[in-house]
Amino acid sequence: MQADLQQIAAKLRGLALEAIFAGGSGHPGGSLSLGEIMAALYFEAANINEKDPKDPKRDRVVLSKGHACPILYAALCLKGFITKEQLLSLRHTDSFLQGHPDMKGTPGVDMSTGSLGQGISAACGIAMGAKLKKEDFHVYAILGDGELDEGQVWEALMFAAHYKLDNLTVIVDHNGLQIDGPNSEVMDLANLKARFDAFGLNTIEIDGNNLNEVRQSLALAREVKGKPTLILANTVKGKGVSFMENQVGWHGKAPSREDLDKALAELGV
């Protein structure tokens, strides 16, 4: 399973880059950092019905860092919700694959996101709704670290802890870089684990590019009762492609044909 998921992570990275290349724009850095997380989530941890993206019993995944949608679309493609041809229509005028996730247009997208800080609140609402309706599905919210600058994230975390949303798992993709540079220069995010702990969350800090740690933390998150779990996933932006790793310039830039070929060769896909 571990080897299969590692292979899926590489495939997701490759598909995300192919989509960004075909679209002519998009966000490679923050898509690649999520490779292991998306593989473990979509192909192990989350209950997703391959036959019905709208299955009311399914677990929900809210990509709060909506700009990383190429890797979400890649997962939906491997799940069979969209075709490879559709994946490669990313950001085209006649495509249902928007530059940021659109739940109305794209099968398998559980929440429209893109305006940072909002997906986490929506995930809280979905988790709260599950509690009110006595449904036992789980809700996952994936946030970026730059996104933590948004005050709304902290409003949402207070809400999640206050209402003991143990059916919610928040994953923070902490790759250390945001558009204008390192977090430490743009808006310092020191002592993140302590901050999350202080907010009353069950915080698990992991190497988010270590598949084993990702799988274990996702499994633990579903067992903890009485409080939401936050997985602080330390990752590498651009992970898996040597010339994109830790390069802020690859936050929102499409690869050239040559870049893409080199990247796919490195990924082995």
Added chain:
Amino acid sequence: MKANRQAFGEALVELYKSKPNIVSLDADLAAATYSAVFKKEHPEAFIDCGIAEQNMMTVAAGLSTVGLIPFVSTFAVFASLRAGEQFRNSICYPHLNVKVVGTHAGIECGADGATHQALEDIALMRTIPGTVVLAPADAYATRALVFAMADHVGPCYMRVGRDKVEEIYDAGTKFTIGGSHCLRKGNKAAILAAGDRVQSALEAADILEKEGIKVSVYDMYSIKPLDENAVKEAAECGLIVTVEDHQKVGGLGSAVCECVCRNKPCKVVTMGMESFGRSGPSSELFKLYGLDGASIAAIVKSNL
């Protein structure tokens, strides 16, 4: 006499009997918005979000995706401006089934002053694709429109005031999204008003009638969609005066002008705010800013 915000809270309790999938959300203003009435009856379906309107608005978006019908209430200024982007991107863009009720709208909210007087909410909510924007004039209208919003699938915004208002309607009067009511029929001019300014429009009509000037009065409680047939009918007399407790830019007056220009050009005089408000009793503020019955009557006369 009853405040429309109170009618809103009571309507939610009544609505729950037929729609147990409604959920009420508030941001530490439940006592003021009267969602506390619902909270008392149905604490299991009430969510206090604390003083965090942006989170509240987006939590509502999430709740609606599992088939619940959230009613979000807070002061209109926070609902529309502070959480306006959340309303646009997380609710309206995916066309989710969320109802937002903004209370203490307009200078009518009085003593709290300019920071708390929403004067741009109609304009903001109206420009977003797929929205419904409502401004009821009395308690019966408020109740009926709470029910109408619950039956409508999609994002809705309703603004109500703080003060107690006179009853204009009978309990059985029908209100529909996209509707209006013609309350007086005259041939010299037509006053088109929304919210509590309908009451002042009626006062203006009384003043004018005493001087032998018969005017029509329309309650345009559905600002979006607008009852275009009513506007065309009103335009027959050649002079429309719009009145609202809102900026002149972008509100009912603008909506009426757009409709008139498209269909049946006639003179339209818009009455509303052109500045921020200030603290004071609402009756004095309406006089000060020229939105009371006497001011409306004077504007009609000077434009005949």
